[in-house]
Amino acid sequence: MIAYNTKWLDNLIVQNEANSASEKGCISKEENATIQQQYPVGFYMPNPFVRIGLFILTVIIAFFSFGLISLLFISGGNENLGFLSIFFGVITYIMLEIMVRSKNHYKSGVDDALMWMAAAFIITGLNFIGNLTSVNNAIIVFIIAFYFTVRFVNTIIAAVAFLSLLAIVFLSYLKLGPVAKATTPFLLMLITSMLYFYFKKQLGMKQWKYYTNCFTIIIIAALVCFFLEGNYFVVRETSNNMFNLNLKEGESIPYGWIFWLLTFFIPILYIFQGLKAKDKIVLRIGALLIVGIVFTFRFYYHVVSTEIAMTTGGVILIILAYALTKYLALPKHGFTAQLSSDKHFMDSFNIEAIVIAETYVAPPVAPTQDNTLFGGGSGGGGGASGNY
Amino acid sequence: MNTKLFEELKAAGLISPASLEKTQFDLKNRLFSLHWELRTMLYLGVLLLSGGLGILVYKNIDTIGHTAILIFICLVWAGGFYYCSKKKLPFSFLKVAAPNSFFDYILLLSCISFIIFIGYWQYQYHVFGERFGLVTFIPMLVLFVSAYFFDHLGVLSMAITNLAAWAGIAITPLQILKVNDFNSESIIFTGIALGVGLIALGYVTRLRNIKSHFEFTYTNFGMHLLFIATLAAIFHFDKLYAVWFVVLAGIAFYFYKEAIRSKSFYILLMLTLYSYIGLSYVIINFIFSTLHADMGGIYLSLLYFIITGLGLIMFLISMNKKLKAI
Numbered sequence: 255m256i257a258y259n260t261k262w263l264d265n266l267i268v269q270n271e272a273n274s275a276s277e278k279g280c281i282s283k284e285e286n287a288t289i290q291q292q293y294p295v296g297f298y299m300p301n302p303f304v305r306i307g308l309f310i311l312t313v314i315i316a317f318f319s320f321g322l323i324s325l326l327f328i329s330g331g332n333e334n335l336g337f338l339s340i341f342f343g344v345i346t347y348i349m350l351e352i353m354v355r356s357k358n359h360y361k362s363g364v365d366d367a368l369m370w371m372a373a374a375f376i377i378t379g380l381n382f383i384g385n386l387t388s389v390n391n392a393i394i395v396f397i398i399a400f401y402f403t404v405r406f407v408n409t410i411i412a413a414v415a416f417l418s419l420l421a422i423v424f425l426s427y428l429k430l431g432p433v434a435k436a437t438t439p440f441l442l443m444l445i446t447s448m449l450y451f452y453f454k455k456q457l458g459m460k461q462w463k464y465y466t467n468c469f470t471i472i473i474i475a476a477l478v479c480f481f482l483e484g485n486y487f488v489v490r491e492t493s494n495n496m497f498n499l500n501l502k503e504g505e506s507i508p509y510g511w512i513f514w515l516l517t518f519f520i521p522i523l524y525i526f527q528g529l530k531a532k533d534k535i536v537l538r539i540g541a542l543l544i545v546g547i548v549f550t551f552r553f554y555y556h557v558v559s560t561e562i563a564m565t566t567g568g569v570i571l572i573i574l575a576y577a578l579t580k581y582l583a584l585p586k587h588g589f590t591a592q593l594s595s596d597k598h599f600m601d602s603f604n605i606e607a608i609v610i611a612e613t614y615v616a617p618p619v620a621p622t623q624d625n626t627l628f629g630g631g632s633g634g635g636g637g638a639s640g641n642y
Numbered sequence: 643m644n645t646k647l648f649e650e651l652k653a654a655g656l657i658s659p660a661s662l663e664k665t666q667f668d669l670k671n672r673l674f675s676l677h678w679e680l681r682t683m684l685y686l687g688v689l690l691l692s693g694g695l696g697i698l699v700y701k702n703i704d705t706i707g708h709t710a711i712l713i714f715i716c717l718v719w720a721g722g723f724y725y726c727s728k729k730k731l732p733f734s735f736l737k738v739a740a741p742n743s744f745f746d747y748i749l750l751l752s753c754i755s756f757i758i759f760i761g762y763w764q765y766q767y768h769v770f771g772e773r774f775g776l777v778t779f780i781p782m783l784v785l786f787v788s789a790y791f792f793d794h795l796g797v798l799s800m801a802i803t804n805l806a807a808w809a810g811i812a813i814t815p816l817q818i819l820k821v822n823d824f825n826s827e828s829i830i831f832t833g834i835a836l837g838v839g840l841i842a843l844g845y846v847t848r849l850r851n852i853k854s855h856f857e858f859t860y861t862n863f864g865m866h867l868l869f870i871a872t873l874a875a876i877f878h879f880d881k882l883y884a885v886w887f888v889v890l891a892g893i894a895f896y897f898y899k900e901a902i903r904s905k906s907f908y909i910l911l912m913l914t915l916y917s918y919i920g921l922s923y924v925i926i927n928f929i930f931s932t933l934h935a936d937m938g939g940i941y942l943s944l945l946y947f948i949i950t951g952l953g954l955i956m957f958l959i960s961m962n963k964k965l966k967a968i
Contacts, residue, residue: 285656
């Protein structure tokens with residue numbers, strides 16, 4: 255089922271566990287080294303940055319190869335282009351299988367790119383040949399994404415499979431008539447929550463051990479979708495656009511209060527549940543969706559001006575963060591404000607500094623007439639009169 | 643971590659019983675860390691507060707009175723700086739940790755409000771007269787001093803942004819291509835000079851071991867600015883593009899050495915992508931402008947991209963091996 259060597263996938267899990275245990279000092283460096291030796295992984299797995307580079311280059315090669323082939327063989331006509339595109343997609347897929355099976359690429363950028371390109375070429379080709387409806391497109395996307403998820407264990411394509419499944423339900427249910435239209439959000443929420451609980455339960459089961467990350471991303475997508483499906487803004491604007499309700503500004507959809515309730519209730523439920531079950535994913539998504547509440551509310555009601563809202567919101571956040579940090583100065587109920595020993599992406603790459611520089615609005619570029627430090631540095635250019 | 647795995651490892655004799663106990667203990671007593679959540683909250687709070695105050699001041703200028711506003715903002719930054727200098731750990735040229743988790747954000751709030759203060763002061767009272775450069779120069783100075791004095795990478799990034807603004811360039815990731823007009827020669831030359839300057843600063847920082855953890859921030863800003871400005875020069879000076887391409891190759895070579903020295907895959911990726919853009923421009927330009935090729939030129943350029951793409955993949959794969967081996 256899985257294209258990758260499963261023995262190595264198993265070993266990779268062991269290696270990662272041992273590495274994190276070693277970083278925490280639970281097992282000694284020597285023990286970790288023997289474990290790494292005893293559980294060898296033969297995959298070609300380059301550094302993440304090299305992976306990005308290989309991804310971009312593979313996409314470039316695939317695109318220009320397709321361009322070359324279509325220039326050589328095409329004599330016009332959408333249908334011909336469609337067949338060629340599908341043919342090319344199949345070739346890309348074969349390349350992918352070769353890279354994975356004989357060259358042992360695993361998340362190397364090359365296999366990622368080939369997978370996406372194969373899917374894109376096949377879907378585009380099908381659309382060139384026949385006039386596909388949106389439901390049909392959703393079904394095709396789902397089939398391809400599902401297949402790739404099962405075979406290549408890719409997280410993002412797993413999320414695509416999940417979303418396209420929801421799209422199939424949404425688009426085909428709408429056709430059933432006015433009652434269906436009114437109940438769409440609830441049906442979607444029902445299905446999303448069912449999928450959520452299913453994957454939540456399956457997560458960590460031994461038979462799905464290779465799919466842990468795929469399931470996690472589906473769970474995240476489900477949490478966000480569940481909020482969006484009940485969100486007042488999303489429901490009102492979608493039904494207004496799709497069903498031609500012609501709502502005026504200030505007019506509400508029928509039973510709008512239900513969606514207002516859901517909009518406010520769901521993120522708070524997430525945060526509460528995340529803290530109770532010590533579930534980081536649910537907690538973080540809940541916190542993130544608070545922003546969703548604020549935007550939804552402010553889109554329709556302007557109780558206070560933006561600057562007052564910003565200032566008071568800022569003060570509340572600072573006080574809350576301060577109080578919580580003080581409260582958790584010594585760990586309580588299993589919570590701490592200290593950095594956990596798990597290494598974090600944010601620490602290693604000072605993302606924070608870049609965000610600060612980006613959000614900080616630099617003073618407007620001033621005309622540099624005074625010829626101080628940097629003025630004349632570069633021969634002719636620097637001394638030129640300021641052109642701002 | 644799962645206990646079962648470690649039990650198996652112990653049974654296989656790969657870890658000692660003591661190590662197994664440690665992993666089990668760690669798993670049982672794992673604390674749930676809210677560190678990043680609280681930090682994000684605090685940062686968002688500071689951002690909202692300073693932004694909100696900024697707009698508030700702007701909208702109510704007529705009713706509150708300038709002096710009152712100025713005094714208020716002055717109190718915010720003065721209070722913040724006072725708090726920070728009271729709390730800070732002794733200065734050192736090495737990395738100094740923040741005394742508590744609020745320190746960084748109070749410093750940030752002080753710095754931002756100081757900049758608002760200077761800007762507002764100039765706007766209302768023209769304290770610096772027509773010397774606009776000073777309006778960016780003074781905050782820049784304060785930011786650089788604060789960054790070193792209090793050891794804050796975020797403030798250092800702000801200082802570098804300000805330095806660039808003072809030289810006439812927007813440098814932050816989202817703005818560098820949007821705001822700057824890279825068709826103007828003076829922007830290109832300023833960009834190159836500033837890029838070289840920042841890289842030199844990073845170099846000195848490392849060499850003299852003066853806050854050597856600041857090096858990455860300098861080098862990173864400098865590298866992107868220098869590459870983008872040089873690429874702009876290649877695009878702009880259509881007669882001299884070959885000369886500028888040689889310059890680009892030189893810069894790429896410097897960073898190639900740099901990537902190997904610091905074992906940085908990030909620098910490796912950046913130099914590869916920037917050089918590839920430059921090379922592709924030069925080749926395509928050569929095919930169509932110099933050779934005046936028609937259909938054959940299109941085939942040629944398609945082949946160029948396929949072949950160089952494959953070549954660069956080989957290059958990255960071998961470099962990946964090389965850097966890992968160091």
